[in-house]
Amino acid sequence: MNYDAIIFDLDGTITESAPGIMKSAAYALEKMNKPVPGEDVLRKFVGPPLHKSFMDFCSLSDDEAAEAVGKYRERHTVVGWKEANVYTGILPMLLSLKKNGAYIALASSKPQPLCVKTLEYFGILPLFDKVVGPDYQNKSGEKEFLIRNALPEKYQNACMVGDRKFDIEGAKKAGVTAVGVGYGYGSREELTLSGCDAYCETVEDLSSLLLENAPRAKGLFITFEGSDGCGKSTQLNLLKDYLISSGARLTVTREPGGCEISERIRSLVLDVKAMGMTDACEALLFAAARSQHVNDVIKPALEKGNIVLCDRYVDSSIAYQGGGRGLGDWVRVINEKAVDGCMPDLTLLFDLNAEEALRRRTSATGADRIESAESGFMTDVYNAFMALATEEPNRIKIIDANGKIEQIESRVRQMVTEKILTLSIAPEKTEG
Ligand code: TYD
Numbered sequence: 001m002n003y004d005a006i007i008f009d010l011d012g013t014i015t016e017s018a019p020g021i022m023k024s025a026a027y028a029l030e031k032m033n034k035p036v037p038g039e040d041v042l043r044k045f046v047g048p049p050l051h052k053s054f055m056d057f058c059s060l061s062d063d064e065a066a067e068a069v070g071k072y073r074e075r076h077t078v079v080g081w082k083e084a085n086v087y088t089g090i091l092p093m094l095l096s097l098k099k100n101g102a103y104i105a106l107a108s109s110k111p112q113p114l115c116v117k118t119l120e121y122f123g124i125l126p127l128f129d130k131v132v133g134p135d136y137q138n139k140s141g142e143k144e145f146l147i148r149n150a151l152p153e154k155y156q157n158a159c160m161v162g163d164r165k166f167d168i169e170g171a172k173k174a175g176v177t178a179v180g181v182g183y184g185y186g187s188r189e190e191l192t193l194s195g196c197d198a199y200c201e202t203v204e205d206l207s208s209l210l211l212e213n214a215p216r217a218k219g220l221f222i223t224f225e226g227s228d229g230c231g232k233s234t235q236l237n238l239l240k241d242y243l244i245s246s247g248a249r250l251t252v253t254r255e256p257g258g259c260e261i262s263e264r265i266r267s268l269v270l271d272v273k274a275m276g277m278t279d280a281c282e283a284l285l286f287a288a289a290r291s292q293h294v295n296d297v298i299k300p301a302l303e304k305g306n307i308v309l310c311d312r313y314v315d316s317s318i319a320y321q322g323g324g325r326g327l328g329d330w331v332r333v334i335n336e337k338a339v340d341g342c343m344p345d346l347t348l349l350f351d352l353n354a355e356e357a358l359r360r361r362t363s364a365t366g367a368d369r370i371e372s373a374e375s376g377f378m379t380d381v382y383n384a385f386m387a388l389a390t391e392e393p394n395r396i397k398i399i400d401a402n403g404k405i406e407q408i409e410s411r412v413r414q415m416v417t418e419k420i421l422t423l424s425i426a427p428e429k430t431e432g
Contacts, residue, residue, distance in 0.1 A: 001100055001214045003177070005155035007147055009162035010108035010115055010133075011046050012184025014090055014247075015122070018046050020076060020083030025053070028071035034058060046185040047164040049109045049134075073136075081114060086122050086247030087183060089203035092305045094127045094247075095217040095420070097210060105130040105150040107143065107160065107170075122246040123417035143170025151176070161206065165194035181206055219302035220420055221342070223313040226350035227382050228371050229360035230401050231408070235350065236311050238409045239416060243307060251301035254311035255289065259296040262289035270368040277369070283321035283331050290314065290338040298342055307420070314339050315347060315388055315396070320370060323384025324377045346419045348412060349389050350401040354382065 011017045022042040029036045036042075037058065045053045050072060054065035097104055104127055108115050112133035119125040132150040143166045151158055151174070160171035163184025168191060171178035180191030182201040191199055200206040224232040240252050253259075257266040268274060269285040290313070301308045314335050322331035352360075357378070361371060389396040397415055401408055 001097075001102060001210065002212055003102065003157045003159045003210060005103040005105070005152050005158035006097060006210060007105045007107050007150045007158065007160045007171075007176070009047070009160070009164070009167045010106055010110055010118065012163035012186070013161055013167075013181055014106070014124075015084045015086055015118060016184075017081075017084035017118075018043060018185065020080035021046050023083065024072045024076035024080040025050075027075040028054075028068045029058060031071045031074075032064070032068060034060070034064075034068075043185060047109070048166055077114070081118055082121065084118070085245040086124065087203050088244070088247055089207065089249055090247035091124065091243075091420075092217060092249055093203065093207040093210065094124060096207070096214065096305075098127050099217045100211070100214045102210075103129050103152045103155065105152075106132060107146040107150040108133045109143065109146070109166070111136045123413070123420070124246065126421050143167060144173035147171060147174040147176065159197075159210075161210075163191075165190050168194040168196045179206070179209065216305050219304065219306045219308060220346070220423060221298065221302055221308045221310070221344045222416060222419075223310045223315065223344040223347045224350070225312060225315045225319075225347055225385065225396075226352065226401065227357050227378055227385065229357045229364065230350035230352040231405075232348070232350045232401075233311055234405065235348075235399075235401075235408060235412050236309055238405075239412055240309060242409075242413055243309075243416075249304070249306045251297065251306045251308045252310075253293070253297050253308065255293060255313055255316065256286055257289065258293040258298075258310070261292045261296075265289040265292075270370065272367075272369050272372060274369060279321065279325040279327055282325065282370075283317065283327055284334060286317050286321065287331075287334045287338040290317070290335065291340070294338065294340055294342050299340075302342070310344075313344060313347070315349075315385065318388060319381045319384040323387075324373065324381040326380070344395060345423055346416065347392075347396045348415065349385055349396050349398050350408075351386075351398050352401040354379070356402065357382075 008014050025042055025045045026036045041057050044057055050069050051065045054060045054068040060068055106115055106128055110133050112131060115131050115133045119128060130150055132146050147160050147170050159177035159179050160167055161179045161181060163181050164186040168178040168180055172195060178196045179198045180196035182188050198209060200209055224236045226232045243250055256269055257263040265285050265288055269282060298308055317331050317335055321327050389398050399411055
C-alpha cells in the first residue's frame with residue numbers, strides 16, 4: 001500500500017452530512033433573529049470550524065458567533081447529526097485498509113464526542129484507531145494540530161484525506177501527503193489551488209489510490225430465514241437502508257428467484273395451479289433455481305466485495321422440503337451442487353411464536369402453493385429450522401421476532417455490524 005497511516009476528515013470525506021449541518025446553522029440564525037442566507041452560503045458551513053463560518057459568512061461578531069454555535073448545537077446534537085450518511089463505498093474501503101494493516105484515524109473540526117457518536121451510529125467506529133476533534137469549548141480546532149494529534153507514534157508514509165482547503169493546508173503544515181477528494185463539499189479548483197498532492201474525484205478513485213495492488217476485503221453473504229409470516233422481509237428492508245447509509249455496497253436478492261431463469265422457476269414452483277407437483281420435483285426446482293442464482297448473482301457480487309442480503313436460501317430447502325415434506329437428508333445432497341461451496345457467513349433465523357405466525361398467515365391474502373400446505377407442515381418446518389440452528393450455532397443466529405419492529409431492527413443491526421467487523425478484519429486463512 002502507498003500509505004501505512006491514513007487520517008480522514010469526517011464531513012464531506014467519510015460522511016455526507018450537509019443536510020443536518022445546514023438545517024442547524026439556519027436554526028441558529030433564526031433563533032437569533034438574524035437573516036438566514038441561501039443554500040449556497042449554508043453549504044459553506046460544512047467543513048470549516050463553525051465559529052469562523054458564522055463570522056465570515058453571516059457577519060456575526062465574535063460574541064454573536066459564540067452564541068450562534070450554542071444554538072446550532074441545540075439542534076444538531078439532537079437531530080442534525082443523524083441527518084447524514086456515509087458515502088457509498090467507504091465501508092468496503094475502510095475494511096480493506098484495515099485488513100491490510102493500515103492505521104486509520106479521524107481528524108475533524110467537529111467536537112470529538114460528536115465524531116465518536118457519528119462513527120458509532122454508522123457502525124464504523126471500531127475501524128478507527130484514533131478519533132481526534134476539538135472539545136466543545138475550542139473555537140478554532142486548527143487542522144494542523146488535529147492532524148498531528150491523530151498520527152500514530154511511528155509510520156512510514158502518512159496521508160490526510162479531506163474535501164476542503166483546510167484539510168489540505170493542515171496536512172501540508174503537519175508534513176504529511178495531502179489527498180483531496182472531489183465528491184465532498186470543496187471544488188477541484190479549491191483543492192488544487194491549496195496544493196493537494198493527489199486528487200480523487202470519486203470514492204472508487206480514492207480506494208484505488210490508497211489500496212493500489214493491495215488485496216481487497218471479501219464480500220459478506222447474509223441470509224434471512226424463518227417460517228412464513230415471521231417478518232424477515234421487513235427486517236431485510238430496514239437493514240438494507242441502514243447498510244446503505246453506512247457506506248456499504250449492497251446486493252439485495254431473494255429465493256426462489258433473484259435472476260431471470262430462477263424467477264421463471266419461482267413462478268412455477270409457487271404456482272397454486274401446479275398442485276400435482278411431487279415433493280421431489282419441488283425440491284429439485286428450488287435447487288435448480290438456486291444453482292442459477294448462485295452463479296448469476298451471488299458469487300459475482302461477493303467477488304466484487306459487496307454485502308449480499310438474500311431473502312431465504314438453502315436452509316429454507318432443508319427446513320421446508322427436508323423437514324416439512326419429509327424428504328430428509330436427500331435435500332442436502334441435491335443442494336450441494338446448487339450452492340457450489342457458497343455458504344452464508346451469517347444467517348439470521350427469525351423466530352416467531354407459532355400462534356402469531358399462524359395468525360399472520362391466515363390474515364394474509366393469496367397464499368402460494370407452499371403456504372397452502374396443511375397446518376402440521378409449518379410445525380415440521382419450524383422444528384427443522386431450530387434443529388439447523390443448533391447444528392450450526394456460529395453461522396445461524398436466532399432472532400426473537402416477537403418484539404416491536406424497532407427492537408428487532410436494533411438486534412439485527414448489532415449482529416450484522418459485529419459480523420462485518422470480525423469477518424472482514426480477520427486475517428485470510430492460510431493453507432496448512
Ligand atoms: P415468498 O413469497 O418469497 O415467501 P416469504 O416471504 O415467506 O419468503 O415465497 C417463498 C416460499 O417458498 C415460502 O413459503 C418458502 C418456500 N421455500 C421453500 O419451500 N424452499 C426453498 O428452498 C425456498 C427458498 C423457499
